[in-house]
Amino acid sequence: xxxxxxxxxxFLFALKRDRLILPVCLVGLIGWMAMYxxxxxxxxxxxxxxxxxxxxxxxxxxxxxMSGPTGGLRSLGGAIAWDSMPALTIISGxxxxxxxxxxxxxxxxxxxxxxxxxxxxxxxxxxxxxxxxTALALTLAAVGYFAVLAIGGYAIGPSILFSLAVLSFGLVIxxxxxxxxxxxxxxxxxxxxxxxxxxxxxxxxxxxxxxGGTLTWFSPLGWAQQMKPFWENLWxxxxxxxxxxxxxxxxxxxxxxxxxxxxxxxxxxxxxxxASNSILHPLGFSFRLQRSTMLGxxxxxxxxxxxxxxxxxxxxxxxxxxxxxxxxxxxxxxxxLDSYFASILTVIAILGAGFTISSVLRPHSEESRDRAALxxxxxxxxxxxxxxxxLIAYVASAFMIALTGLALGVGLGVAxxxxxxxxxxxxxxxxxxxxxxxxxSLALFLFGVSSxxxxxxxxxxxxxxxxxxxxxxxxxxxxxxxLSPFSHVPAVPAVSLDMAPLLVMTALALAFTVAGLALWRxxxxx
Amino acid sequence: MSAVxxxxxxxxxxxxxxxxxxxxxxxxxxxxxxxxxxxxSGKSTTIRILLGLIKASGGTARLFGEDxxxxxxxxxxxxxxxxxxxNLWPNLTGGETIDMLGSLRGGLDPxxxxxLVDRFELDLTKKAQAYSKGNRQKVALIAALAxxxxxxxxxxxxxxxxPLKEAVFQECVKEITGKGHTILLSSHILGQLEHLADTFxxxxxxxxAETGTLEHLREIAVSAGRDPDSLSLEDLFLAIYSD
Numbered sequence: 001x002x003x004x005x006x007x008x009x010x011f012l013f014a015l016k017r018d019r020l021i022l023p024v025c026l027v028g029l030i031g032w033m034a035m036y037x038x039x040x041x042x043x044x045x046x047x048x049x050x051x052x053x054x055x056x057x058x059x060x061x062x063x064x065x066m067s068g069p070t071g072g073l074r075s076l077g078g079a080i081a082w083d084s085m086p087a088l089t090i091i092s093g094x095x096x097x098x099x100x101x102x103x104x105x106x107x108x109x110x111x112x113x114x115x116x117x118x119x120x121x122x123x124x125x126x127x128x129x130x131x132x133x134t135a136l137a138l139t140l141a142a143v144g145y146f147a148v149l150a151i152g153g154y155a156i157g158p159s160i161l162f163s164l165a166v167l168s169f170g171l172v173i174x175x176x177x178x179x180x181x182x183x184x185x186x187x188x189x190x191x192x193x194x195x196x197x198x199x200x201x202x203x204x205x206x207x208x209x210x211x212g213g214t215l216t217w218f219s220p221l222g223w224a225q226q227m228k229p230f231w232e233n234l235w236x237x238x239x240x241x242x243x244x245x246x247x248x249x250x251x252x253x254x255x256x257x258x259x260x261x262x263x264x265x266x267x268x269x270x271x272x273x274x275a276s277n278s279i280l281h282p283l284g285f286s287f288r289l290q291r292s293t294m295l296g297x298x299x300x301x302x303x304x305x306x307x308x309x310x311x312x313x314x315x316x317x318x319x320x321x322x323x324x325x326x327x328x329x330x331x332x333x334x335x336x337l338d339s340y341f342a343s344i345l346t347v348i349a350i351l352g353a354g355f356t357i358s359s360v361l362r363p364h365s366e367e368s369r370d371r372a373a374l375x376x377x378x379x380x381x382x383x384x385x386x387x388x389x390x391l392i393a394y395v396a397s398a399f400m401i402a403l404t405g406l407a408l409g410v411g412l413g414v415a416x417x418x419x420x421x422x423x424x425x426x427x428x429x430x431x432x433x434x435x436x437x438x439x440x441s442l443a444l445f446l447f448g449v450s451s452x453x454x455x456x457x458x459x460x461x462x463x464x465x466x467x468x469x470x471x472x473x474x475x476x477x478x479x480x481x482x483l484s485p486f487s488h489v490p491a492v493p494a495v496s497l498d499m500a501p502l503l504v505m506t507a508l509a510l511a512f513t514v515a516g517l518a519l520w521r522x523x524x525x526x
Numbered sequence: 527m528s529a530v531x532x533x534x535x536x537x538x539x540x541x542x543x544x545x546x547x548x549x550x551x552x553x554x555x556x557x558x559x560x561x562x563x564x565x566x567s568g569k570s571t572t573i574r575i576l577l578g579l580i581k582a583s584g585g586t587a588r589l590f591g592e593d594x595x596x597x598x599x600x601x602x603x604x605x606x607x608x609x610x611x612x613n614l615w616p617n618l619t620g621g622e623t624i625d626m627l628g629s630l631r632g633g634l635d636p637x638x639x640x641x642l643v644d645r646f647e648l649d650l651t652k653k654a655q656a657y658s659k660g661n662r663q664k665v666a667l668i669a670a671l672a673x674x675x676x677x678x679x680x681x682x683x684x685x686x687x688x689p690l691k692e693a694v695f696q697e698c699v700k701e702i703t704g705k706g707h708t709i710l711l712s713s714h715i716l717g718q719l720e721h722l723a724d725t726f727x728x729x730x731x732x733x734x735a736e737t738g739t740l741e742h743l744r745e746i747a748v749s750a751g752r753d754p755d756s757l758s759l760e761d762l763f764l765a766i767y768s769d
Contacts, residue, residue, distance in 0.1 A: 186616070186655065271618075273650035275625030279618075280633075285626055289615065370613040374666065377577045377607040377679075378630035381599045524580035 003257065006121030010129035014103045022137055025095055029088070030144030035469065036084040037152045040076060050076060052321030056314070065206040066311050072231030077154045081162050081229045089224050090198060092141065092170035096134050097177045097194040103130030105181035105190050113261060127178060127256055131249065134174045142167035154230070162229035168241035172220040173198065175248030182255035185264035192296075220244060282380055283388045289366075290359055290389070294396050297355040298403065301348055305404035308344050309411020309425075312337060335494060341408060341425060342491035348404050349432035350465055350486050352397060356440035357457045359393035364447050364454040367526050376525065383521050386444075390513060393440055398433045405429025421493075428492045434505035435485035439464065441512035448519030451526040528591055530555050530677055530708045531576065537584030538571050538732075545571045547732035548585065553710055553725075558703050560723030561712040562763060568732040569712045570610070573681050576710075577607060589677075603631070606670035610682030610712075612662040614654035620665045621650030627669040634672040642668045645694050659686035671698050678702065678709045684718075696722060720759040728766055735766050 015022075044050045054073040057063045064070060067086050072078025104127045107113050113126055142163040149159035176197055180190040201219040208216030209225075216222035223240045227233075259265055279285045316337045363386045366372045376382060406429065409422030443457035467484040470476050481487045488501040531553035538546040546568045553559040563569050574580045575587050578598030587594055589601050614623055624643075628634035643650060646664045654662065663686050670678060684692050692715075699722055703709060713719050719726070720740065727737040736743055743762050748754045752765060 268653045268656050270649075270651035271622065271653055273619065273621035275618075275622040275629070279622065279626050280629035282630065370609075370611065371615065373574070373577070373579055373607075373609060374612070374614075374627065375630065376579060376598075377602060377605075378627065379599050379602040380630050522581075525574070 003122040003124035004128060005125060006116070007125040007128045007132075010116065010121060010125045011132050014129050014133045017103075018099075018133065022133075026137065026141055026144065029091065029095070029141045030148060032091075033084060033088065033145045034148045036080050037148055040080050040083070041152070044076060044079060049321060050074065050079065053079065056317035056321050063311060063314060064209050066307065068205065068209055068225040069228070072228060075230055077149070077158060077230030080149075081158075081231075085162070085166065085225060086202075086221070088145075088166050089169040089221055090202070092138060092166055093173035093198050094195075096138060096170045096174040097191055097198075099134040099137060100130050100174050100177040101181060101187050101190055101194075103133060104178070105184075106187040108262060109185065109187050111262070117261060123261065124253060124256060127181070127252065131174060131178060135171060138167050138170040138174070141170075158230040158233050161227055161233055161235065164238060165224040165227045165229060168238060168245075169220050169224045171245045172223075172241045172248070175245045175252065178252035179248050179255065182252055182259060183265045185262075185266070185268070282375075282385060283391070286362070286385075286388045287392055290362060290392055290396070293355070293358065294392075294400075297352070298396075298400050301352055301400055301404045302407045305348060305407030306411040309408040309413075310415045312341065312408070312412045313415045316340075338494035339491060342428065342494045345401070345405060345408070345425075345428055345432055346435075346468070346486055346489050346491075349401050349436055349489070350461070350468055352401050352404070352432075353436045353439040353461055353464070353486075355400065356393055356397040356436045357443045357461055359396060360390055360440040360443045361447060361454055361457065362389045362393075364451060367451055372525060382525075383517050386447075386520055387517060390440070390444055390517075394437055397436045397440065398430070401432045401436060402426060402429040424493045431492045431497065431502065432486075432489055434502045434509060435489050437509035438485040438505045438512070441509040441516065444516035445512045445519070446516075448516035448523065450523065529553060529588075530557075530590060531559075531710060532588040532591070533572070533576075533586070535585035536572065536575065536582055536587055538568075538575060538580065539583045545732055546575075546582075546585075548734075549729065549732060550734045550737070551727050552737075553708060555708050556703065556706050557725055558699065558709045558711060558723045560719040560726040560759075561710055561729070562714075562716065562719065562726060562759075563712075563729035564767070567729045569729060570681055571732075572729075573607075573679055573710070573712065576679065577602075604675060605677040605679060606631075606673045606675035607679045608663070608666045608670045608681065608683040610685050612666040614657070614662055614665060616655035617653060619651055619653055620648055620657065620661070623654060623665050624650070624669045624672070627666075628672060631673050631675075634669075635674075639668065639672045642671055642698075645698075646691055660688060660691070663687055664691065667695065667698075671702070676707060678707060680709065680711045680713075682712055682714060684713070684715070692718070716758075716760040716763055726759070728763060730766065736762075 044053060051074070054070070057073055058070045067082055070082060072082050107116075107126060116126060117123055145166060146159050146163040149162065150156060173194065177190065177194045180193045181187075184190050184193065198221075201221045204215045204219035205222040205225065208214060208219065208222055216226065217240075220241060223237050226237045227235070255265065277284075279288045320336065363372065366375075372385075375385060406422065406426040408429075409419070409425035412425070413419035413422055439457075439461065442460055443454065446456050447454040464484040464486055467476065467481055468486055471481045471487065485505055488505060490498045490501060529552050531551060533549055533551040536546050536549040536551075537544065549568065549572060551559075551561070551572065561569055561572075571580070575582050576589055576594050578594040578596075578601070581595050590604060592601060594601060614620075618626070624639065625634070628639070646668060648661060648664045648668065652661070654665070657665070663683065667683060670680075684695050687695065696718060699709060699711070711719065711723060725737070725739050726743065728735045728743075736746065738746075740759065743759075744754065744757045747757055747762055747765055
């Protein structure tokens, strides 16, 4: 069929574009799985510890809502599957979403698809190639999970089922993304819609699993977990994601064959012919540019904090069931829950630093999209413009993490009826702020050195995440742990607040901010 | 009265390549100065130095007698700029963008804004993501033309505009110079430039090849033995590049 002409070339080209990012993602996904396998073997080495875990979790509605049905927890394989599947499926889904959009709608939005189609490619070729490369990556990752489990000595059949379950969710999201990439003309909007689909499937599964169970069957995440690897080992639910993938992919191609290239089925709506006063000064305009990202992150972190808070009450029992966990969290204080909340807040702060970086680097994306010159040719100082974005980034980061602390406290209060911790957790959120600022200021410094160096900031964040994860599991050398700002955040509310590291980090953040702005002032605009 | 733009021996290096290699350019007050040269000859680099967006590696550039890099903000109060490839914020409408850009200069005259919108026939309620290239140019043109700047810097401002709007642009340029404003206009449309501009600078490989009025350029060509009958700006330009 001529619509598919050039698919091979498009696929090979996509492969070439992704030659770096794809191996990195695969290593990350498979490495994560390996971490679960290794750490669970260490943490729950004896059947007694496993039984204690089962006793504390089984049937606990909050835990079921977070991670799914708990019946498999009597075996180590079942426990790993239960704990790893929610995160692994969601991350695979997010990967599938980015990958499909990157090679289809984003290319089209930038006008490159026109070139391709005008040079003899079929109109179905780019989407086919996008789906193929995504499916290839997801399949390789699934083979990796299987290999990790098989090497760990787990039964072959359930290991295959587990890998297929994770794979199936990724493929459903790939198909769904392909549909939304036809519906909307904007890569960003398509990604947002798929994000909502992932969120709703999590919610349906959570509500369904804790209630009658009916809603679970409307959720692709529910399908994956209902295969219950290492426990009931059900293969037939695989039919559901297979059918959903086939349906969404067919629908996407059907829509693609009927729509205009370069636009979606939905046209953008008209807006106001005059600007509101809120964007008629530089800071207000910068705020407007960052607003939707800010709202998205705030909502996400708030919901996450609230959910963790609700589950919090029961965490203590789970933690006590594992001697290794108790050791891992045993700090100066004996209150396990407080230590747990402190570490959760730091995890959220590291994730939130992703927002800080993207927000600080907003001028970088304005610069690389050739919009900065339009502003800077007006009487708007270079430093003033960037400093405005940085100010927004720092204030919003502080606001977000404090709000997450508050959400934790409110969640805990809703679950226990006792809101006495709310104030403490709200205050504890603020302890994370200097580390987020320092991360943001490093991004600004890199931006100041050169436009091209800016994206190295993401590498820094990845390193901080890695250091945090490995430090809590294994034995990293102390100097390496010390390199991450997040290793220096005092574990409030578990310990009393030590202001020294916070002041040092704030001072460093200020220094890097000033240096970054000074370098930016002196360098050419790209 | 001193020159609005005064460039002497300007050099700009990007790594080992010399984008500008000793450029001279003088623009007097009230002039429309045509800035001509092929792609990659250094026109935009010159303009970006004048705007203080990039720093010169050598030579001098003066805008209203001052340093464009060090005094960028003060100087920008007196000029307006339209780039050749306008990129806008996809979620803002054309109207919002014009108002926002105008606000950086202390606000636009609403009457003048409306008049320009009508003449260029721009739909202000469309989001920038839905605009064609020509419509994005219109947004930047209206935002610039609605200001009361002393100097207008246009870098191929009409690329993507249809011939009707191209004519509207020419009218607007004549109107603003009638009021004594100065214009630096970089363009590839030599027919347009020949009628609009008083003086010209032709740039070649980062250096000034010729500069002066059309008559002056013709005299040089004639003294080099060319036929005086067929000497449009385009002929002169091609002659310089065929040497």
